[in-house]
Amino acid sequence: MTPELGTIEGFYGRPWSAEERAANIAFLAQHGYGFYLYAPKADTFLRRRWAEPHPTEMADDLARLAAQCRAAGVRFGVGLSPYELYLNFDASARAALAEKLAFLDGIGCVDLAILFDDMRGDIEGLADKQIEIVDWIAARSGATRLITCPSYYTDDPILDRVFGQRPPGYLEALGAGLDPAVEIFWTGPRVCSKELTAEHLARVAETLRRKPFIWDNYPVNDGQRMAPFLHLRAFTGRTGEIGAEIAxxxxxxxxxAMLSRIPMLTLEMLYRDAAYDPDSAFHAAAEAIAGAPLARLIEEDLAAFQDVGLDALPEKEQAALRARYAAFDHPCAREIALWLDGHWRITDEIVQTQ
Incomplete structure (x- = not known):
């Protein structure tokens, strides 16, 4: 069973350009990707400055993006992170939120995600406060699908260390109190889960009282620790049988953006092919995206990109890789060159300010 597939641009650091978004939406629509959620951490007008209106140029870009999604037959959505709104959901906050919802309706947002991640969570009555906000939004938004991301969207204890100990029974209360029509994001047993099993997802569905909507943190490579790596291998640790367990x-x-297409194509293959083999899937996807000659080089250098990483690559090897990919006039080769030059490095300061 192939579930609905989609792109969630939800990473830290440099967001994709408008051209990259449009190109990926059109391309991936041909390979089963039916929704796109705009939620880059760099868009502060959806996060810490959510109560402020988007500048005109950004607003116009988003309206164009929504139109491009419609033209490609892809659902357009936005991820709104009303930063710690549940600490003071007063009349002023409600007025600002109503204005933001009207703006999102106006640009053509059909999927609205309310994201409570990356915020303090050790608060009494957290689930009830968030349910109140989501219900309030549902009554006023024109979006035809509403999704929320809990403050604790995984079993991973790292969230408790960073954002405070999760309240007892938080997910159970959220699942019981939210309207059944509201979807709930889940990343799996970890923030970046190496494995998603049918058994795990069935248990989560019982807790949430609905099938989880998977937010898969692969091949994302944001954050200070992941930015020095390129995640290009095919999807593993998932099988087609999980399709029946998720929304x-x-x-x-x-x-x-271009290199992301390689592993993203393999996810469609995973669901479609009962005999899915990750190595064969990578080979086919890399050739489809980069062409056979460049794909062969990328395959040869996979270990350097995904296992060794930029920080551990000797300067001599970095120079050899630059020369190797400079011979190709292709977006994949240019992205590798930029990665080698540290173009996507992320500092703690970037993460904290976004």
Whole structure:
């Protein structure tokens, strides 16, 4: 069973350009990707400055993006992170939120995600406060699909260390209190899950009282620790049988828009092919995206890109890789060259300010 597939541009650091978004939406629509959620951490007008209106140029870009999605037959969505709104959901906050919702309706947002991640969560009555906000939004938004990301969207204890200990029974209360029509994001047993099993997802569905909407943090490579790597290998640790256990499968791609297409194509193959083999899938996807000669080089250098990483590559080897890919006039080769030059490096300061 192939679930609905989609792109969630939800990473830290440099967001994709308008041209990269449009090109990927059109291309991936041909390979089963039916929704696109705009939620880059760099758009502060959806996060810490959510109560402020988007500048005119950004607003116009988003309206164009929505139109491009419609033309490609792809659902356009936006991820709104009303930063710690649940601490003070007063009349002023409600007025600002109503204005933001009207703006999103106006640009053509049909999928609206309310994101409570990356915020303090050790608060009494957290689930009830978030349910109140989501219900309030549902009554006023024109979006035809509403999704929310819990403050604790995985079993991973790292969230408790960073954002405070999750309240007892938080997910159970959220699942019981939210309207059944509201979808709930889930990343799996970890923030970046190496494995998603049918058994795990069935258990989560019981807790949430609905099938989880997967936010898959592969091949994303944001953050200070992941930015020095290129995640290009095919999807593993997932099998086609999980399709029956989930509401949809959204992929948080890498910062490199063209290279992201390689693993993203393999996810469609995973669901479609009962005899899915990751190595064969990578080979086919890399050839489809980069062409056979360049794909062969990328395959030869996979270990350097995905296992060794930029920080551990000797300067001599970095120079050899630059020369190797400079011979190709192709977006994949240019993205590799930029990665080698540190174009997508991310500092703690960038993460903290976004």
């Amino acid at each position: 949809a499968h959204g992929v948080n791609p890498a910062s490199q």
